[in-house]
Amino acid sequence: MVARRVILGVLWTAACWLATAGSVVAQEFPTRAIKIICAFAAGTAVDTIARVIAQDLSEQLKVPVLVENRPGANGSIASDAVAKSPPDGYTLVTGTNSTHAANVTLFRNLPYDPVRDFEPVAFVARLPSLIVANPRVPFRTFPELIAYARANPGKLSYGTANSTSLMVGESIKALAGIDMVAVPYKSTPLAINDVISGQIPLMVVEALMASTHVKSGKLLGLATPLASAIPLLPDVPPIAATLPGFEVSGWVGLFAPASTPAAAVERLATEVQRSLQKQGTRTRLEQLGFVTPAMTRAEFGVFVRAEKERWAKRIKELGIKVQ
Template sequence: MVLLAALGAGLPLAQAQAQAPYPSAGPITLVVPFAAGSGTDAVARVVAQRLGERLKQPVIVDNRAGASAQIGAQFVAKAKPDGYTLFMTTNTSHSANPWLFKSLKYDPIKDFTPITRVGELPFALLVNPGLPVRSVQELIDHARTHPDALSYGTPNSTSEVASETIKFVTGTQMTKVPYKSSPQALTDLMGNQIQIYVADLGSSWSMLKTDRVRTLAVTAAKGSRLLPDVPSIGKTIPGFDLTSWNGIFAPANTPGEVVERINGELQVILADKSVQDQLAGVGFEVWPTRTPQEFASYVNEQLAYWGKLIRQAGIERE
């Protein structure tokens, strides 16, 4: 009725929408900078459905994949800061890209308003089952005795930084094969086009308990409660610790009351045991921050940490 009254008074549609209380002006778009079928996409679809139910507006997932999450990030950075365009992304766009690329068309800090961390998307070191190795140490030994014989897939920054760090620390020679999406890298691992892939559990979860891949380790030093019997890479390579976080942002200068509203609804959603179980089913661990300010601090800390990892691994900016 507010919108109709405003239109009847001769106000432009955009102005009428601006005056309507959030989120009554229409659907909300949740941009994901990765392809459909990726781990982040799977999480986004669960969260979008629940958020839409609570806000009583459709929340539409918009996959804008490519350029290591840069395409999606650029789109959101330029979007109107009204709460109707949100961004579910990871450390790829906000922690790693500033250190992996010489020039970015967005600033991960200045161009976004943090809302909440959603959780962690655990990563695991997978190999093709035809490779005669069953542990991280056996993989290292095999790579050392077969220089340049092995190749590894890198569809995202976590895969790349983890693989490059392993290669750098162990002094092994392996070939990097870039991919545009996680599902394609997993397909090529199973087909032996690549032999090694540090994969997110979201896109690889259904394959981990089959004989089509072999899981050697997880990347986080604390391990993963989703794979309690799988060791950490850090048990073989001391100090190795890599965690892929997932969070939701809005464009910079989004009104504080809108940010607080979205954060509040997400807190309720992520505290729901049924949501946690649903996300665990796609290989995701819920771990929200409480406030936008807490998430902002975390984003800054992670930016510095990933910069340290990338410099140590000797990865040059593209």
């Protein structure tokens, strides 16, 4: 009986210590700079979001929050680096529908698993896209683009710098029954420059990256793959107006390496949500064209797993080649 009471006492003490330790970790974290590895180039939509959130986190957590760009391989280089980083909460990655949904199907030897190797921290925003063209193309609207492509099979090409743009382009081809050639680019800015200069006629691009050029007349905004027009460019119609039911949306969130202490992940998740609830931050993101729906950390984890399956199914249906 005495021995049993001793054992129960030890177990109770251990449980209390673990609970206290977790609380201490939550209170002490962070004690040094946090790094957000951005999976895409400087100046892209994902980079812009990362820097907005990093600024808020730095002010809220009272430590420097730095953004480091490591573009390449559709975001896989940055994601793999973070998956292999120490799981301490001090290194995060801007995961997207490319890095954490599409890539597992698009790349035959992806060096990480988007679910197993990461701890979801927070969903940040949806990324509206646009189909834009050089103003000298022989069409002015999306329906005219479809008509031209049908009359000239294989003569149109479009730039693509990520899985969202590739999915939009290939889905249009399948639903409209047209033939366009996808031209891959290492970064969105390179593709935009080539469309403006006339090297390629059109591309699918994040709305943020193209809006200024559309407003200035350097690019022609033809359509958005969202279900409805976006506030940033309300005069650009949805693809669904021509191809009913069409909708493709990109997204971005923050992820930590798997096995990161729960207390650190929860602290980060809480502070990201606090950032997104600030009226100034929400207004700024919305003015840049981003959509910021509320999503809990648990919901985000379920969302990522569902997105992985959804993108895999669609990629296979469209016959997109695995790299």
